[in-house]
Amino acid sequence: MTQPVALITGAARRIGATIARQLWQQGYRIIVHCHHSLDAANQLALELNELKPDSVRVLQADLNNSVEVSTLADQALCCWGQIDLLINNASSFYPTPLEQSTEQQWDDLVNSNLKAAYFLSAKLAASLRQQQGSIINLIDIHAQRAMPGYPIYSIAKAGLQMMTISLAKELAPEVRVNGVAPGPILWPEQDAAISPEEQRAIVDKTLLKRAGTPEDIAQAVVFLASQTFITGQIIAVDGGKSLYSH
């Protein structure tokens, strides 16, 4: 049997890169999509290709640009002629207080978290069907309970949650579509960074009293990818944060 092929968006760094590594360890050929982090993506590919030649390719695209999204899908199909697994992981994330929010922020957050995931799924649907493949969307527990101060992000992730359920129906019976909803895993960087006090307050609201790791998320992704009878489901990997009530 040929090795399956996974396209992971936003996979140069952080959670996406850990998902890429774990799927690669499971025997997948990996397409690492990136936007700004081309050096990190190339470094990851170099490292893994040294261990297993031509097991990783890198594709660059701005998911804010619908032409580039379409080209990304075409180029991904050209890599090895098939896609078995699509991981919609890429995401932009920053606060958008309602009365200061802009259309540009709306487009950026909705495009990267939702619209690109939808059109990549649509463009890759034929190959995914042929391969009896699957889609896994990286959602957020805040798709269900809006994150105060982040309305556009919360709306985009809620859309991605519904997309998971909707495409599970649209693509059945050949393709399974599932989601992973992380809680606190890696703190946001740069403009979206939060203070140590805010970090502690978030961790205090988990039942397990700690942040998770990218490996926790990647293990859930590997589990869903390897299953054969789960579709339309979203697993919260959040240390119990979504159950916290006081």
Ligand SMILES: NC(=O)c1ccc[n+]([C@@H]2O[C@H](COP(=O)([O-])OP(=O)(O)OC[C@H]3O[C@@H](n4cnc5c(N)ncnc54)[C@H](OP(=O)(O)O)[C@@H]3O)[C@@H](O)[C@H]2O)c1
């Ligand atoms: N980190 C957490 O604790 C946490 C919590 C809840 C949910 N999640 C979800 O889990 C997933 C991974 O989280 P993360 O924190 O590792 O993500 P991240 O670092 O915030 O973003 C992942 C990648 O998305 C890419 N991206 C953003 N906008 C893009 C655009 N317009 N075009 C192309 N790529 C774009 C970036 O690629 P480049 O660097 O190449 O530009 C970035 O490296 C995300 O979907 C996130 O919403 C994470």
